[in-house]
Amino acid sequence: MIGWPDPKALAVTGLVAAFLVAYSWLLLLPVFSPAPLRADDFQDYLWAAHQIATGGDPYGNFVRTHVAWDWSLNSGYIYPALFAGVLVPLTWLGNDLAVRIWILLMQAAVIGSIVIIYSAIGRPRRAEVLALVAVLATFFPLINTIWTGAMNAVLLLLLAAGLAAWRRNRDAIGGLLVGTAALFKVFPVALLPYFAWRRDWRLLLASLATGAVGLIACLALTGFEHNLFYFREVLPHLAAGSGYRENQSLAGLATRLCNPSTADHGGSAGWCGRLLDWPATLAVLAMVAYAVRRGTRSAMEYGLAVAALPLISTITWSFHLVVLILPIVLLIRTVYDGTAARAQVRRLLVAWLCFSVGPAAHYALIFAPLPHWPGWLELVPGTLTWIAAQSYLIGTLLVFTCALIAVRGEPRAGALPRRLAA
Numbered sequence: 001m002i003g004w005p006d007p008k009a010l011a012v013t014g015l016v017a018a019f020l021v022a023y024s025w026l027l028l029l030p031v032f033s034p035a036p037l038r039a040d041d042f043q044d045y046l047w048a049a050h051q052i053a054t055g056g057d058p059y060g061n062f063v064r065t066h067v068a069w070d071w072s073l074n075s076g077y078i079y080p081a082l083f084a085g086v087l088v089p090l091t092w093l094g095n096d097l098a099v100r101i102w103i104l105l106m107q108a109a110v111i112g113s114i115v116i117i118y119s120a121i122g123r124p125r126r127a128e129v130l131a132l133v134a135v136l137a138t139f140f141p142l143i144n145t146i147w148t149g150a151m152n153a154v155l156l157l158l159l160a161a162g163l164a165a166w167r168r169n170r171d172a173i174g175g176l177l178v179g180t181a182a183l184f185k186v187f188p189v190a191l192l193p194y195f196a197w198r199r200d201w202r203l204l205l206a207s208l209a210t211g212a213v214g215l216i217a218c219l220a221l222t223g224f225e226h227n228l229f230y231f232r233e234v235l236p237h238l239a240a241g242s243g244y245r246e247n248q249s250l251a252g253l254a255t256r257l258c259n260p261s262t263a264d265h266g267g268s269a270g271w272c273g274r275l276l277d278w279p280a281t282l283a284v285l286a287m288v289a290y291a292v293r294r295g296t297r298s299a300m301e302y303g304l305a306v307a308a309l310p311l312i313s314t315i316t317w318s319f320h321l322v323v324l325i326l327p328i329v330l331l332i333r334t335v336y337d338g339t340a341a342r343a344q345v346r347r348l349l350v351a352w353l354c355f356s357v358g359p360a361a362h363y364a365l366i367f368a369p370l371p372h373w374p375g376w377l378e379l380v381p382g383t384l385t386w387i388a389a390q391s392y393l394i395g396t397l398l399v400f401t402c403a404l405i406a407v408r409g410e411p412r413a414g415a416l417p418r419r420l421a422a
Contacts, residue, residue: 003126012126019130019137027146028107031100039099040075041319042149046098048077048084050091052221058084059229070266071237072315073244078234081218081227083151083184102149109153110142110325113160117329120164121299128336135328138356141321141392150319155181155188160326163302166203175206182207183214186235187313187320194305197289240268241277241314248392249316250284251277263389281312284400291407298410300334303327304403310396318359318392327403334406344402351398358391365389 003009030037048058057063062076077084090098114132118124124132136142145152158181165174182189189211195204218227241247243255243262254276255262258269288308291301307327310316331348334340340348365388370381387394 009126012130016126016130016133019133023133023137027143031103036096037099037103037149039103039147039149041151042099042102043095044075044077045079045084045087045149045151046090046095048081049087052081052085053088053091057226058222059226059234062234067266070242070244070268071234071240072242072247073266078238079151079185080183080214080230081222082214085217085221086184099149103146106146106149106151106153109157110136110322113153113156113325114329116157116160116164117299117326120167121330121333124333125336128332131332131335132329135332135352135355136325138352139325140355140359141318142325145319145322148319150322151184152319152322155185156323156325158184159188159306159323163299163326166200166302167297167299169297171200171202172206175203175208176210178203179207179210179214182211183218187309187316190309190312191305193285194288194292198292198294239314241273242266243269243273245389246317247315248310248318248321248390248396249313250280250311250393251314252316253390253393254280277314284308284311287404291404298407300327300330300403300406300410303330304400304407307396307400307403311400316392316396321355321392321396324396324399327399331399331402331406339409340406344405347398347402351395351402354391354395354398358388358395362388362391 002013044061047061050056051058051060058077058081060076062074062078065076066074071078090102093101144150158177162174162177162181165171165177178188178191178195182191192204192207195207215227241249241251241255243252243259244266245256245263247255251273255267255269255273257276258272259267261267262269285308288305291304293301303326306323309323310320313320331340335345335348365385370385372378373380
């Protein structure tokens with residue numbers, strides 16, 4: 001298991017252990033420390049769950065704390081009521097214990113997702129495990145998710161289980177899982193056009209049926225008025241496309257290009273932003289549709305559709321990017337089964353830097369901006385700062401591009417003998 005007595009295998013095992021120790025020290029050990037944990041996002045979920053348990057308004061805190069000109073900037077609950085209803089059992093515990101249990105559950109969801117993905121594509125080699133552990137231990141979206149207690153690891157688990165069910169032609173189960181993900185947080189609903197284009201009608205119908213039952217459950221949990229408020233008031237404002245720098249979606253980029261001031265103050269850019277965002281979103285959807293092969297159920301094709309979700313969503317904070325772990329696992333497999341070209345490997349390495357070094361550079365430049373340079377060199381600090389601010393979006397685009405190339409290369413790669421990548 002550890003590779004004894006092969007020295008190279010032992011060295012790889014030692015590196016894996018070192019990354020796991022670093023990850024545990026950063027994200028696991030604090031759960032068992034006496035110091036209280038903040039987990040701000042989870043506090044919003046728990047507050048909404050308390051409101052549902054007592055017959056109150058789960059969106060009351062959002063109404064009180066949201067920023068008037070940009071509803072995406074808030075400290076309240078902004079998801080469908082069903083997810084908060086699922087968390088009601090955690091309200092029976094003390095706040096501190098509930099936070100610790102939740103953070104452990106989120107980490108277990110990530111591990112469970114990876115196990116499920118490998119159950120669908122086959123067990124990994126030792127070096128492949130090292131690459132994956134190195135990526136996850138330095139993946140800022142995952143680190144931020146654990147620190148804040150965000151719920152996107154639940155979406156990752158549901159989508160990974162949906163992949164396994166889809167690959168095994170269990171469309172009813174796959175539709176149930178994808179539909180549940182969309183009920184918990186709306187943007188996975190964008191997977192439904194993909195399944196419709198593939199003509200996976202049973203999965204599509206199962207997803208729609210799950211959505212219908214879930215909406216009825218939302219009405220039962222919080223009543224008509226609260227659900228009407230969410231779908232009539234909250235969701236349209238969130239769909240406007242905030243230009244705030246943390247919004248790493250195509251809509252966010254379009255808004256910042258139309259009105260750079262929104263990078264710091266939030267707000268949308270109106271029709272200018274839509275004129276840039278809508279064609280870009282349609283281009284992403286067209287590329288996914290172009291890559292679809294209805295005769296097969298390729299894991300990488302499913303990963304491509306998942307990689308498109310953060311791009312076409314109108315709001316994509318770093319927490320949403322946890323779902324990219326699914327296509328990243330699949331792309332790492334292409335490196336170690338020999339189907340990824342050298343240029344593809346370089347793209348993946350740059351994407352890794354965008355999700356690890358890039359965010360650190362971005363936050364460093366916020367707290368310590370570069371000085372102004374004389375003459376035309378004055379453009380250099382601004383350009384470097386802008387690139388660092390878009391590092392998540394650049395990394396997401398690279399993952400999407402790599403997944404698209406891998407899907408398009410699958411028929412050719414399948415005809416070639418497998419070889420181990422250097």
